[in-house]
Amino acid sequence: MTLVLIIEDEAQLARAMQINLRAHGYQAITAGFGADGLKMAAQHPVDIVVLDLGLPDMDGVDVIRGIRGWSSVPVIVLSARHASEDKVDALDAGADDYVTKPFGLDELLARLRAASRRSPAQREAPTVETADFVVDLAARKVVRDGHEIRLTPTEWNILELLVRNAGKLVSQQQLLTQVWGQAYAKETQYLRVYLAQLRRKLEQDPAKPRHLHTEAGMGYRFDP
Numbered sequence: 001m002t003l004v005l006i007i008e009d010e011a012q013l014a015r016a017m018q019i020n021l022r023a024h025g026y027q028a029i030t031a032g033f034g035a036d037g038l039k040m041a042a043q044h045p046v047d048i049v050v051l052d053l054g055l056p057d058m059d060g061v062d063v064i065r066g067i068r069g070w071s072s073v074p075v076i077v078l079s080a081r082h083a084s085e086d087k088v089d090a091l092d093a094g095a096d097d098y099v100t101k102p103f104g105l106d107e108l109l110a111r112l113r114a115a116s117r118r119s120p121a122q123r124e125a126p127t128v129e130t131a132d133f134v135v136d137l138a139a140r141k142v143v144r145d146g147h148e149i150r151l152t153p154t155e156w157n158i159l160e161l162l163v164r165n166a167g168k169l170v171s172q173q174q175l176l177t178q179v180w181g182q183a184y185a186k187e188t189q190y191l192r193v194y195l196a197q198l199r200r201k202l203e204q205d206p207a208k209p210r211h212l213h214t215e216a217g218m219g220y221r222f223d224p
């Protein structure tokens with residue numbers, strides 16, 4: 001089933017979309033703030049994002065940039081704003097499609113169908129194997145020698161974001177805003193603490209990590 005994440009601060013509209021999408025065979029989850037939306041996009045196997053550009057805590061265009069930092073999930077932007085600059089900004093930031101409010105349900109459903117045709121394999125959550133452990137993104141667990149390694153939800157969220165970006169630098173700010181939220185963008189000491197915990201649990205030699213690398217002052221990188 002196609003999982004749609006609706007990021008929309010107008011609660012009635014979000015609820016109406018959720019009910020209607022469910023009635024049309026979609027799974028739908030909602031977030032009322034941009035920071036929550038980013039977190040949910042990182043935590044759930046989302047197939048399509050429907051994003052309102054006018055959110056209370058952050059500009060929708062920044063939400064697109066945040067998602068595009070690590071995901072190619074289709075993003076359909078909703079906006080009451082008619083200015084073409086907003087549309088251009090959103091598309092430049094990586095939005096796939098654009099619906100102007102007010103819109104009819106039929107129009108939204110048509111855009112969703114088009115978006116799901118463009119992302120056939122989006123939902124397959126892979127298993128990532130390293131020499132030391134296996135990360136099962138679908139089951140949300142880590143296994144070594146047949147035994148599950150217990151992670152806290154925060155440890156898992158960090159690991160998942162790094163694993164989904166395997167081989168790429170994930171910035172400190174991206175980790176902090178997507179795992180903890182926008183208000184925590186500068187709390188880099190959290191990352192040091194949690195990465196040390198993850199290395200103790202996952203690395204053969206936590207002092208010489210093979211998989212969870214620090215790029216000093218920049219961020220972190222996962223190598224399988």
Ligand code: CA
Binds near residue numbers: 010053055
């Ligand atoms: Ca709004």
